[in-house]
Amino acid sequence: xxxxxxxxxxxxxxxxxxxxxxxxxxxxxxxxxxxxxxxxxxxxxxxxxxxxxxxxxxxxxxxxxxxxxxxxxxxxxxxxxxxxxxxxxxxxxxxxxxxxxxxxxxxxxxxxxxxxxxxxxxxxxxxxxxxxxxxxxxxxxxxxxxxxxxxxxxxxxxxxxxxxxxxxxxxxxxxxxxxxxxxxxxxxxxxxxxxxxxxxxxxxxxxxxxxxxxxxxxxxxxxxxxxxxxxxxxxxxxxxxxxxxxxxxxxxxxxxxxxxxxxxxxxxxxxxxxxxxxxxxxxxxxxxxxxxxxxxxxxxxxxxx
Amino acid sequence: xxxxxxxxxxxxxxxxxxxxxxxxxxxxxxxxxxxxxxxxxxxxxxxxxxxxxxxxxxxxxxxxxxxxxxxxxxxxxxxxxxxxxxxxxxxxxxxxxxxxxxxxxxxxxxxxxxxxxxxxxxxxxxxxxxxxxxxxxxxxxxxxxxxxxxxxxxxxxxxxxxxxxxxxxxxxxxxxxxxxxxxxxxxxxxxxxxxxxxxxxxxxxxxxxxxxxxxxxxxxxxxxxxxxxxxxxxxxxxxxxxxxxxxxxxxxxxxxxxxxxxxxxxxxxxxxxxxxxxxxxxxxxxxxxxxxxxxxxxxxxxxxxxxxxxxxxxxxxxxxxxxxxxxxxxxxxxxxxxxxxxxxxxxxxxxxxxxxxxxxxxxxxxxxxxxxxxxxxxxxxxxxxxx
Numbered sequence: 190x191x192x193x194x195x196x197x198x199x200x201x202x203x204x205x206x207x208x209x210x211x212x213x214x215x216x217x218x219x220x221x222x223x224x225x226x227x228x229x230x231x232x233x234x235x236x237x238x239x240x241x242x243x244x245x246x247x248x249x250x251x252x253x254x255x256x257x258x259x260x261x262x263x264x265x266x267x268x269x270x271x272x273x274x275x276x277x278x279x280x281x282x283x284x285x286x287x288x289x290x291x292x293x294x295x296x297x298x299x300x301x302x303x304x305x306x307x308x309x310x311x312x313x314x315x316x317x318x319x320x321x322x323x324x325x326x327x328x329x330x331x332x333x334x335x336x337x338x339x340x341x342x343x344x345x346x347x348x349x350x351x352x353x354x355x356x357x358x359x360x361x362x363x364x365x366x367x368x369x370x371x372x373x374x375x376x377x378x379x380x381x382x383x384x385x386x387x388x389x390x391x392x393x394x395x396x397x398x399x400x401x402x403x404x405x406x407x408x409x410x411x412x413x414x415x416x417x418x419x420x421x422x423x424x425x426x427x428x429x430x431x432x433x434x435x436x437x438x439x440x441x442x443x444x445x446x447x448x449x450x451x452x453x454x455x456x457x458x459x460x461x462x463x464x465x466x467x468x469x470x471x472x473x474x475x476x477x478x479x480x481x482x483x484x485x486x487x488x489x490x491x492x493x494x
Numbered sequence: 495x496x497x498x499x500x501x502x503x504x505x506x507x508x509x510x511x512x513x514x515x516x517x518x519x520x521x522x523x524x525x526x527x528x529x530x531x532x533x534x535x536x537x538x539x540x541x542x543x544x545x546x547x548x549x550x551x552x553x554x555x556x557x558x559x560x561x562x563x564x565x566x567x568x569x570x571x572x573x574x575x576x577x578x579x580x581x582x583x584x585x586x587x588x589x590x591x592x593x594x595x596x597x598x599x600x601x602x603x604x605x606x607x608x609x610x611x612x613x614x615x616x617x618x619x620x621x622x623x624x625x626x627x628x629x630x631x632x633x634x635x636x637x638x639x640x641x642x643x644x645x646x647x648x649x650x651x652x653x654x655x656x657x658x659x660x661x662x663x664x665x666x667x668x669x670x671x672x673x674x675x676x677x678x679x680x681x682x683x684x685x686x687x688x689x690x691x692x693x694x695x696x697x698x699x700x701x702x703x704x705x706x707x708x709x710x711x712x713x714x715x716x717x718x719x720x721x722x723x724x725x726x727x728x729x730x731x732x733x734x735x736x737x738x739x740x741x742x743x744x745x746x747x748x749x750x751x752x753x754x755x756x757x758x759x760x761x762x763x764x765x766x767x768x769x770x771x772x773x774x775x776x777x778x779x780x781x782x783x784x785x786x787x788x789x790x791x792x793x794x795x796x797x798x799x800x801x802x803x804x805x806x807x808x809x810x811x812x813x814x815x816x817x818x819x820x821x822x823x824x825x826x827x828x829x830x831x832x833x834x835x836x837x838x839x840x841x842x843x844x845x846x847x848x849x850x851x852x853x854x855x856x857x858x859x860x861x862x863x864x865x866x867x868x869x870x871x872x873x874x875x876x877x878x879x880x881x
Contacts, residue, residue, distance in 0.1 A: 218707065220700060225717070228496050238735070312630045314863075315630055316858060319632070320856060322815050322834050327849070328632065455816070482719075482722030486719065487563070
C-alpha cells in the first residue's frame with residue numbers, strides 16, 4: 190500500500206475534501222450504479238417481462254397477443270407439464286436427501302486425523318472441479334450398456350442395467366450424477382461450519398468422558414444448525430435448476446422420464462417457439478425457487494440489525 | 495466408577511504405590527492420589543500449595559472432581575475424613591503418583607477407548623478412501639478411455655492403462671472442429687466475466703459496506719434478491735432482451751448479463767464490513783480521493799475475498815452452458831461446453847475422441863484447482879457464508 194503517496198498532501202484538493210459528506214454520498218451512489226444497471230436490465234426486467242409474456246401468445250414471428258390466464262390453464266391440464274413438474278420434484282427430493290447426510294458425514298470424517306488427508310480431500314473434491322458438460326459426456330459413456338459401471342456391477346453379480354436407455358432407470362442415473370457432484374461441494378461448506386465450532390467444546394466433552402458419537406449429537410449437530418439449514422436450502426435450489434446433465438445425456442427422454450422443468454421450459458421456448466407457455470412455466474419455477482431463496486437470503490442476513 | 499480418561503498402562507502400578515503411601519500415613523500422597531486429582535491443572539496447583547495436606551485432601555478433591563464432571567462416591571469420604579483420604583483405591587484404581595509424573599496437557603485415552611478409536615480410525619480411513627475413489631474414477635476412466643483405441647474401448651478385463659496407447663484421438667478430435675477457437679471463446683468469456691465481477695462486486699460491496707446514504711438497505715436487499723432470479727427462470731425474456739439489443743451471437747451478449755452477481759456483491763460487502771473505518775477516514779484526511787482509497791487501501795485488503803470470488807466466478811463462467819446454447823448459433827462464437835455437447839451429438843459413438851475433448855475441456859479447471867487449491871475450496875466455502 191502506498192502510504193507514502195497518500196501522505197503527500199494535495200493542497201487544493203484537501204480543502205475540497207474535508208467535510209464533503211455530499212461528495213462521498215455521490216461517490217457511493219456512483220460506484221453502485223453499474224451493478225444496479227446491469228442487475229435491473231438483465232435480472233429484474235426479464236422477470237417482469239416473464240410475467241407479461243406469460244399472459245400472451247408469442248411465437249417470435251407474429252407480435253405477442255394477450256390471452257389472459259389461458260397459458261396457465263393450459264399448463265395445469267397439460268400432461269407434459271405435469272410430467273415435467275413431477276420429474277423435477279422427484280429429482281429434487283432424491284438428489285437432495287442423500288446429499289445432506291453424505292456431505293456432513295464426509296466433513297466429519299475429514300475433521301479428524303487421517304492418512305494422506307490432503308490427497309484424500311482433493312480426490313473427494315474432484316467432482317466439483319469437472320465442468321457440468323464434461324460430466325454429462327463422461328457419465329453417458331460410463332452408463333453405456335457395456336460401460337464401466339455395468340462392468341463393476343458385473344463383479345458384484347448384478348446384470349447390466351440399461352441406464353439411460355430405459356425410462357425406468359434414466360432419471361435415477363441422472364440423480365446419481367447430481368449426488369456425485371453435490372456431495373463434495375456441500376462437504377466443503379460443512380467443513381467450514383465445523384471449523385467454526387470451538388475446539389474447547391470437544392475437549393470438555395472428552396474430559397467428561399463423552400463418546401465421539403454423543404459429542405457429534407450434542408455438540409456438532411446443534412452448532413451446525415445454521416450451516417445445515419443453508420445447505421438444505423442451497424441443495425434444493427440447485428436441484429430445481431438442473432439442466433445441462435439431462436439436456437446432454439437424454440434430451441428429456443426416454444419417454445419424457447428425465448424432462449425436468451428447466452429443460453421443458455427450454456424446449457418449449459427454443460424448440461417449439463411457444464414463448465407464452467414457456468414464460469408461464471418460468472413463473473411456476475420462479476415461485477418454487479423464490480420460496481427457498483427467501484429462506485436462503487434470510488439466513489444470509491440473519492445477523493443484520 | 496471407572497474413569498475412562500487416565501492412561502491404562504499407568505493405572506495398576508501407581509495404584510499400589512498410592513496404597514502403600516496411605517498405609518505409611520503420607521497424607522500428601524493421599525491428597526495426591528485422590529481419584530479426583532486425575533485432571534491436569536487443578537491438581538498441580540493443589541500440590542504446590544499443599545501446606546496442610548489433610549485439609550487439601552478434603553477440600554481439593556471434590557472440587558477437582560466436579561471440575562472433571564465425574565460423580566463419585568469417593569469424594570465425600572475424602573472430605574469427611576482427611577486422614578483416610580485415599581478412598582478404596584482397589585475399586586477406583588485410578589490413583590497415580592503426581593510427583594514423578596510430568597504435567598500433561600491432555601488425558602490419554604484408556605485402552606478400551608484407544609482400541610475403539612483405532613478401529614474408528616481405520617473405518618474412517620476406508621470410508622474416505624472409498625469416497626476418494628468414487629470422486630476420481632470418472633476422471634481415470636475419462637483419461638484412460640481417451641487413450642484407448644476404439645477396438646479396445648469396451649474390452650474386458652478393463653484396460654485402465656490402455657495398450658496400445660492411442661494419442662491420435664486428441665489430434666483427430668481437435669481438428670475435427672475448430673476447438674482452438676472454442677477454447678479461446680470460452681477463455682475470453684470466462685476471463686471477462688471474472689474480472690467484471692471482481693471490479694463491480696467490490697465497488698458495489700464497498701458502497702454498501704462503508705457509506706451511509708438514503709436507500710442503502712433497500713438497494714442491498716434488491717441486489718441480494720437477484721439470487722432468486724436464476725437464468726433457468728429468466729432465460730426466455732432475457733433472450734428476447736438480448737435479441738432486441740441485437741446482441742445474439744456476440745461476445746457482449748455472452749458476457750455483459752453476467753458481469754455482476756448478487757451473491758458476489760454480498761460476499762464483498764461482508765468482507766469489507768471488517769475493514770476499519772478509521773483507515774479510510776485517515777486516508778481522507780491525508781487527502782486521498784475516494785477512488786484512490788478504494789483502489790489503494792480497500793482493494794488490497796480484500797485480496798483473500800477477491801481470489802475466492804475470482805476462482806468461483808471463473809469456474810461458473812467456464813461451466814456456463816444454457817446461455818450460450820440459447821444465444822449462440824454461429825459456429826465461430828461457440829464456447830467449449832456448447833462445442834462439446836454439439837460434438838457429442840454429431841460424433842456420439844467416437845468415444846476416444848469425445849473423451850479426449852472431455853479431458854482437454856477439464857484441463858483448465860484441473861490446473862486452476864491444483865495451483866489455487868485453497869482459493870478454489872474457499873470460493874465454494876464462502877457460498878455457505880453466513881453471519
